[in-house]
Amino acid sequence: MRKLEEIRDQYQSARALCKKRIVVCAGTGCIANGSMKVFDALKNAIALSGLEVTVSLKSDNPEEHKHHDVYMVGSGCQGFCQVGPLVTIEPNGIMYGHVKPEDAAEIVASSVVKDEVIERLLYHDPETGAAYKGVSEIPFYTKQQRTGLKDCGNVDPQNISEYIAHGGYFSARDAYTKYSAEDICKLFQESGLRGRGGGGFSTGLKWNFARIEDNAKKYVVCNGDEGDPGAFMDRSILEGNPHSVIEGMLIAARAIGADEGYIYVRMEYPLACKRIRYAIKTAEEYGMLGDNIFGTEHSLHIQVMEGAGAFVCGEETALLSSIEGKRGMPNPKPPFPAKKGLFGKPTVINNVETLALVPVVMQQGPENYRKVGTAKSPGTKTFALTGHVANTGLIEVPFGTTIRKIVFEIGGGVLDKDGKINNDAFKAVQIGGPSGGCLTREHLDLPLDFDSLGSIGAMVGSGGMVVMNDSTCIVETARYFMTFTQHESCGKCVPCREGTRQMLEMLEDITNGDATEETLELLKEVGETVKLTSLCGLGKSAPNPVLSTLRYFKDEYEAHVKAKYCPTKTCKALTPIFIDPALCRGCTLCKRVCPVGAISGEVKQAHVIDPLICIKCGACISTCKFKAIS
Amino acid sequence: MSTQYSAAHSFNKVMEILDRYDRSESKIIPILQAVQEEYRYLPQEVLTFIATSLGVSPARLYGVATFYSHFSLEAKGKHIIKMCDGTACHVRGSSKVIDAIRTRLQLSAKKITTDDMMYTFETVSCLGACGLAPVLVIDDEIYGQITPEHALALIDKIEAEEKENA
Numbered sequence: 001m002r003k004l005e006e007i008r009d010q011y012q013s014a015r016a017l018c019k020k021r022i023v024v025c026a027g028t029g030c031i032a033n034g035s036m037k038v039f040d041a042l043k044n045a046i047a048l049s050g051l052e053v054t055v056s057l058k059s060d061n062p063e064e065h066k067h068h069d070v071y072m073v074g075s076g077c078q079g080f081c082q083v084g085p086l087v088t089i090e091p092n093g094i095m096y097g098h099v100k101p102e103d104a105a106e107i108v109a110s111s112v113v114k115d116e117v118i119e120r121l122l123y124h125d126p127e128t129g130a131a132y133k134g135v136s137e138i139p140f141y142t143k144q145q146r147t148g149l150k151d152c153g154n155v156d157p158q159n160i161s162e163y164i165a166h167g168g169y170f171s172a173r174d175a176y177t178k179y180s181a182e183d184i185c186k187l188f189q190e191s192g193l194r195g196r197g198g199g200g201f202s203t204g205l206k207w208n209f210a211r212i213e214d215n216a217k218k219y220v221v222c223n224g225d226e227g228d229p230g231a232f233m234d235r236s237i238l239e240g241n242p243h244s245v246i247e248g249m250l251i252a253a254r255a256i257g258a259d260e261g262y263i264y265v266r267m268e269y270p271l272a273c274k275r276i277r278y279a280i281k282t283a284e285e286y287g288m289l290g291d292n293i294f295g296t297e298h299s300l301h302i303q304v305m306e307g308a309g310a311f312v313c314g315e316e317t318a319l320l321s322s323i324e325g326k327r328g329m330p331n332p333k334p335p336f337p338a339k340k341g342l343f344g345k346p347t348v349i350n351n352v353e354t355l356a357l358v359p360v361v362m363q364q365g366p367e368n369y370r371k372v373g374t375a376k377s378p379g380t381k382t383f384a385l386t387g388h389v390a391n392t393g394l395i396e397v398p399f400g401t402t403i404r405k406i407v408f409e410i411g412g413g414v415l416d417k418d419g420k421i422n423n424d425a426f427k428a429v430q431i432g433g434p435s436g437g438c439l440t441r442e443h444l445d446l447p448l449d450f451d452s453l454g455s456i457g458a459m460v461g462s463g464g465m466v467v468m469n470d471s472t473c474i475v476e477t478a479r480y481f482m483t484f485t486q487h488e489s490c491g492k493c494v495p496c497r498e499g500t501r502q503m504l505e506m507l508e509d510i511t512n513g514d515a516t517e518e519t520l521e522l523l524k525e526v527g528e529t530v531k532l533t534s535l536c537g538l539g540k541s542a543p544n545p546v547l548s549t550l551r552y553f554k555d556e557y558e559a560h561v562k563a564k565y566c567p568t569k570t571c572k573a574l575t576p577i578f579i580d581p582a583l584c585r586g587c588t589l590c591k592r593v594c595p596v597g598a599i600s601g602e603v604k605q606a607h608v609i610d611p612l613i614c615i616k617c618g619a620c621i622s623t624c625k626f627k628a629i630s
Numbered sequence: 631m632s633t634q635y636s637a638a639h640s641f642n643k644v645m646e647i648l649d650r651y652d653r654s655e656s657k658i659i660p661i662l663q664a665v666q667e668e669y670r671y672l673p674q675e676v677l678t679f680i681a682t683s684l685g686v687s688p689a690r691l692y693g694v695a696t697f698y699s700h701f702s703l704e705a706k707g708k709h710i711i712k713m714c715d716g717t718a719c720h721v722r723g724s725s726k727v728i729d730a731i732r733t734r735l736q737l738s739a740k741k742i743t744t745d746d747m748m749y750t751f752e753t754v755s756c757l758g759a760c761g762l763a764p765v766l767v768i769d770d771e772i773y774g775q776i777t778p779e780h781a782l783a784l785i786d787k788i789e790a791e792e793k794e795n796a
Contacts, residue, residue, distance in 0.1 A: 081762060084761075386763060387722070392760065
C-alpha cells in the first residue's frame with residue numbers, strides 16, 4: 001500500500017494548484033433547504049464566467065495535477081442548520097447563509113472572480129443586526145470548541161486523500177505498527193474518554209475487558225442507531241466525516257484483537273448509509289481496511305447494517321440481537337458484550353461520536369486531551385441544540401459548559417411564542433431525549449457533565465437538547481415522551497411493558513382532566529418502580545422525563561389536576577375556549593363553522609360559546625378574522 | 631416498480647435476494663429489507679417462501695417482521711408521506727400538521743393508507759433534521775419548517791400531477 005505521507009503530500013500539491021475552494025454544505029438539513037441546487041447553480045455560474053472548476057480533486061497521480069480556478073466540495077453538516085444552505089469560500093473564509101440558486105451569479109462575480117464580500121448574504125445577528133464574515137467571527141462558532149466536529153463540514157466526506165491530508169489514518173497506523181493492544185487500552189484509560197452514547201462508561205476500560213478475553217474471534221461494533229428524537233450528531237458525523245468513524249473502529253479493533261466489524265445505522269438516515277458505505281469501499285482500496293492492514297498481519301472487515309426502525313436497538317444487547325437477525329430485544333447483563341457479545345463472541349460496542357473522537361485522543365495524547373473539560377468528564381461533547389432557540393444546529397463544547405452559555409450565547413437566545421428573541425421566555429431545557437430530564441432556570445449555571453446531570457435526575461444521553469419556551473406545557477411534553485417510550489418498549493420485561501403503559505394512561509388522564517391528586521402520587525411510585533426494576537436502559541430511564549418534571553414543575557402538574565387548568569393552554573381538554581366580547585363583531589362566521597352548534601349570538605352582537613356543548617375542536621379559532629376567540 | 635404482486639415473476643426476485651445474502655439466517659433483516667424494497671411491503675406468501683428457504687419457522691420470520699416498524703405486512707400507497715414527530719418537531723408544532731394531513735386524507739393513527747391506495751401517511755420518531763423542525767418527507771424528499779397550509783399545498787401539488795398524468 002502507498003504511504004500515508006505520500007497520499008498527503010500529493011493531495012496538498014494538487015490542492016495548492018487550486019486558487020479557491022468553495023464548500024457547500026451537503027448535510028441532510030441543507031440538502032432539504034436546496035443546497036444541491038445551489039451547488040449546481042454555482043458550478044454553472046463559475047463555468048459561465050470562464051473559470052475552470054473541478055468538483056473532484058484527483059491527487060493520486062502527480063502527472064495529472066493541474067491548475068483549477070475553483071475546487072468545489074459538498075461537505076457534511078456544518079452544524080448551523082438554521083442558516084442553511086451554507087456556502088463558504090476559501091481562502092477568505094467568507095460564509096454565506098440562506099443562499100439560493102439565484103444568488104450564484106452574484107457570488108461568483110463578487111466573491112470568486114474578485115474578493116468582495118456580499119453584505120446581504122452574510123450572517124446577521126437577529127438581535128443587533130451586526131454582520132459577521134465567517135466561521136472565524138460568527139458567535140455561534142467562536143463560542144464553541146469543535147474537536148470531534150472540526151473536520152465535519154469542512155472535508156469532502158467522499159475524498160479519502162483529503163481526510164489523510166488533515167492527519168487522518170496516521171493514528172490508526174500508529175496503533176497497528178507502534179503500539180501493543182495493551183498500550184492502546186492503557187492510553188485510552190489514561191485519557192479518561194467516556195462513551196458518548198449515553199452511559200458514559202470508560203472506553204479504555206471497556207476495550208480492556210474485551211482484550212483480555214481469550215478468543216480467536218472478536219467483533220467491534222459501531223452503534224449508529226441514533227434513535228433519540230432530537231439528536232443528530234451521529235448522523236452528521238457519518239455523513240460529514242465517515243473516515244473518522246472507520247479510523248476509530250480500526251483502533252478499537254486493534255485494541256481488542258477483532259477482525260470483523262459492523263456499523264449499525266438507522267434506516268432513517270439514507271445519506272449516512274450511503275456515505276459510510278462509500279468510505280469503507282475507498283478505505284479498502286487504499287489498504288486501510290481488509291487484509292494486511294498497513295502491511296501488518298492484521299485484518300479488519302467492516303459491514304454496514306441498516307436498522308429497521310426499533311428504538312430499543314440502540315441498547316447494546318438489543319442491537320447485537322438485531323445484527324444476528326433476531327427481534328431486537330435486550331438481554332440481561334452480565335454477561336457483558338465484552339465477554340459474550342455478537343454471535344457469542346467478545347464484542348466491543350462504541351457509539352459513533354465516541355469512535356470519531358478516538359483518533360483525536362490518539363493525536364492529542366492523553367494528557368492534552370484531559371486538559372479540556374472537567375476532571376471526571378474530559379474532552380468535549382456534541383449537543384444537538386433545537387426547539388425554541390434562535391440558532392438551532394449542532395454544537396460542540398467542553399464538558400463543564402453551562403446551559404446559560406449554550407442557550408443564550410451559542411444558541412443566540414430563546415424564542416418566545418411569537419418567534420422573537422426573549423430570554424425571559426425560557427422555561428426549560430430537555431436534555432437526553434426520552435431517557436433524560438428537564439433542566440430549569442435554577443440549573444442555568446450548572447456545569448454540564450456526566451455526573452452533574454446524573455445528580456439532578458437527567459442524563460447526557462445522546463446529547464439532544466431541546467429548548468422550551470413558556471408556551472410549552474410540561475405535562476404534555478412528559479406525556480409525549482411517555483407515548484414514545486411506551487410505543488418503543490419491546491415488551492420483554494414486565495416493569496417496562498406494563499409500567500410505561502400505566503404511566504402513559506395516568507398522564508393522559510392528567511392532560512384530559514380526569515386525574516386526581518392521588519394520580520400524581522401513583523405516577524411517581526410507578527415511575528420509581530419502573531426505573532428500579534426494568535431489564536435494560538430503555539425501561540430504566542423511561543420514567544426520567546416524568547420524574548424530573550414532577551420534581552421541578554410540581555405546580556404545573558397540580559394546576560392540571562386540582563384546578564383542571566392548563567396554564568399554557570396546550571391541553572385542549574383543560575383550556576376553555578371563549579369569545580372576547582370586546583373583540584367580537586358578531587359576524588356569525590364562528591357560529592356557522594361550529595360542528596356541534598355550541599355557539600350562539602345575534603348578528604353584530606358578541607357571540608358566546610356553551611362550554612358544555614363545545615368539543616374544543618378549534619374550528620372557530622381559526623375561522624375568526626378578529627382574533628376574538630382563544 | 632410495480633405495486634402489484636405477480637407470483638411467478640416475483641419469486642425469481644426473491645430467489646435472487648436470498649442468494650445475495652447466502653440464505654443465511656443471520657441476514658433475515660437485510661433480506662426482508664430488500665424484499666420490501668421490491669414489493670413495497672411483505673406479502674404473506676413471500677414471507678412463507680423465505681422461511682422455507684432459510685429453514686426457519688414462519689413464526690420466527692413473522693416475529694422479526696412485526697417487531698421492526700419499518701416492515702409492513704400491508705400494501706402501502708403510491709405516495710408515502712412521513713411526518714417527523716421527534717421532540718424538536720413536536721415542540722415546534724408537528725401535531726397541527728399531522729392533524730391537518732389526516733383530516734385532508736381522511737386517515738387516522740390506525741388507518742394509514744387511503745382507500746384508493748394513493749397515499750400512506752405515517753409519523754416517524756426522528757429524521758435527524760431537527761434544525762429544520764418540523765419536518766415532512768414526501769416520497770423521500772425532505773421539506774423543512776412545514777406548516778399545515780404548506781403541507782396541504784404539497785398534497786395539492788401531487789394531486790394536480792396525478793390528474794395530469796391520469
